[in-house]
Amino acid sequence: MTTCLRSGVLIIVLLGILGIPEPISAGNILAVYPHFGFSHFKVVMPILNELAHRGHDITVISYVKNPQAGAYPNYEELLISAPGEDQSSTTINLVPLTEHTPTRSLGVLIREYVDLHEEGQKTCEHLFASGHIERAIERHRNKPYDLLLTEYFNSDCQLALAKLLNLPIIGLSTCALMPYYYDRIDLPDTPAFIQSEFVGFAGQLNWHERLLNFVQAKLLKFLYKYHSNRADNELVRKYLGVEVDVEEVARTQTAFIFGNQHYSLMGSRPQSLQFVEIGGVHITKKAEQELPQNIANFLNQSAEGVIFISWGSMVRASSIDEDKLSAILEVLKSQPLKIIWKWEADETPDTDASKFLFVKWAPQLALLCHPKVKLFWSHGGLLGTTESVHCGKPLLVTPIYGDQFLNAFSVQNRGMGLKLDYQDITVPNLKKALAELSKNSYAQRSLEVSKVFNERQQTPLESAIWSVEHVISNGLIAARLLQSPGIELNGFVYHSLDSVALILLPLILLILVLCYLCKRNPSKLAHKKVGKKPKRS
Incomplete structure (x- = not known):
């Protein structure tokens, strides 16, 4: 007995020395990934599988079936796709080479935005028509969810769940971040050198490339907020009968955005604590x-x-x-x-x-x-x-x-x-x-x-899992503490245009006064009179 007691004490001491953390309590996670592209879902699958492996309960609403879902009794799939559907017919070979876009003109970018918008609205229609949203809301009443995992790509209709269930959000961008998501986490989009998903230029931008980069960044943000998000709100009203502003939900309840990128490829840039680079998360030794x-x-x-x-x-x-x-x-x-x-x-x-x-x-x-x-x-x-x-x-x-x-x-x-x-x-x-x-x-x-x-401090998967478990452990307070005060400011105040105006206004007034005084200067008038020749009689 004494020997067993001593062994137990020794084990506890060793654990303390090694600094092995206590496992987090299992969370109840709702994951919604309605986009049909397998390459998109391929990025999130390792994260979902690892969370299930670590004991978290996961309900996944998705279009694409996870081949490993059956290995985890705590992983439940609610598929949007039709039973027995051949997903290879919808997730591959969609773009013939005759449809390539040889330029990145503003017209091409707007057409791509419109295509993505229409695709996103169809995705939302399929999501709501599936009945899985109501099913998730009903399950939340019996066993509350802790977190909404989802994709930030071309629609936000699924964020109504975060509002109705009062959940923090972790979004995933499977490509370079779309320009309309930067402001949600106060991530600088400096158009002088930071390029969004829609564009592509070589090296340092020249003036007309900077101009196009600036216009697309601001215009597409405007279109997404007042076109796509309004359409999302209409779909939520149509199917759920509630008023939800999905843009406000995203801005106030997003804890992290996972970016499928890494600075070694995409370049170094100013960061936000809420943006977590997990580029390569889908790569496995197997x-x-x-x-x-x-x-x-x-x-x-x-x-x-x-x-x-x-x-x-x-x-x-x-x-x-x-x-x-x-x-x-x-x-x-x-x-x-x-x-x-x-x-x-x-x-x-x-x-x-x-x-x-x-x-x-x-x-x-x-x-x-x-x-x-x-x-x-x-x-x-x-x-x-x-x-x-x-x-x-x-x-x-x-x-x-x-x-x-x-x-x-x-x-x-x-x-x-x-x-x-x-x-x-x-x-x-x-x-x-x-x-x-x-x-x-x-x-x-x-x-x-x-x-x-x-060479990273943590593997991409470790970074993602830590972020998810951090939010599960702390709830919406984690999201609120991570958020920058800048997300609450309008553009005029955010860019200190009020201060600039306050500085420039007196200078402009001073210049105007000086110009006026110069016109009314008597000595100048006298000089003009002296300079005139007298008329001959």
Whole structure:
């Protein structure tokens, strides 16, 4: 008995020395991710799975099914998609290459905003029509939720739940943060150098790029607040019969926004305590090793190395124009590296099978981290770009739409690769790009950035989990204490325009008075009279 007592005391002392924290009480989390894109849900899945693994109860309303949901008895899925729906038909191959946007003009940005708005409203309609919102409200009465996890992308109708259930919010931006979300957490959007998801420019902005960056940042904020959020409020009124201002809910109840980015790729910028960078959270050691046998065999037979081509899950690489495909094949055949190409169609280009491997699906992370892969030709999607940075591989980026332009320039600005626009794919241009990328400086720079990307105080997943459990433990007070006083100020006061006006007004008045006195100065008038010649009689 004495021995057991001594052992127990020793264990307690050791735990105290080691500083092992007590586990947090299990929380009851409501997660709402209604967007249909698998690449969006892929970012949040590791967070949801880890929370379930740690014992938190999770109710997830989503369009995309989580393959690992069945492993956790405390993880419940309420799917918006139809039972048995083939989600591959709705989450891949949505954008043919004929719809690429070669410029980032204001007109293009507004069209993209309108498309996102319409898509967001459809998403909200499906969410409310599913009946899952009412189901969550009913369950809250019996077992209250502690937190709302959701996505900040193109709609806010789901934030009515946070208002009705009095919950703190943690939003997730799966791409670079949209311009209309900056003000919610007082995150500086300084248009002189900070680019939002909608734009993409190389290096330091010149004056007309700064002008476009300024206009889009302010205009899209205005449109989202008075167009999208008003439409969200109408949907809440229609389906739930209550008056909710979702923009005010977001501003006053948001604790954190998780950003799927990292400064090593997207650049250093002024920060807010409420913005948590978790870029790379979807990357796992297991995914790095998942290579099918046919791909592994092809890699093993590639003595010189391989170029991996994948234009993501939403672009039909097989919809490429004939002249572009012909130019690509001509250049790729004449260079020494072999090719692994994600190609969706059954019919593949006529090529040498020993040099080209076409696959409908590719284990992207495992390929990028394989030593035989020397270059990644990407469309600039953030997940693939992040994976390439993690693995330290140079990139050739052909952006098609959205944030891909911003990501492409981020890669180029950091010396990790080059941007080659779709309309510029010709034999001379592609030869020049591949010759440039064969220089050792790109591979070296990619490894240097990768080292910075991977060296962090906490892993992205650890940062996310700590933030979630912090809010569960402290509730809305955590959100209120994190919030900057700046979110309560109007733009006139926030930018000290009242003080500027107070300083300038006396100066302007003084200048006006001096001008008036100069006009009425008698000595000046006398001087004018003396200077006149007398009239001859």
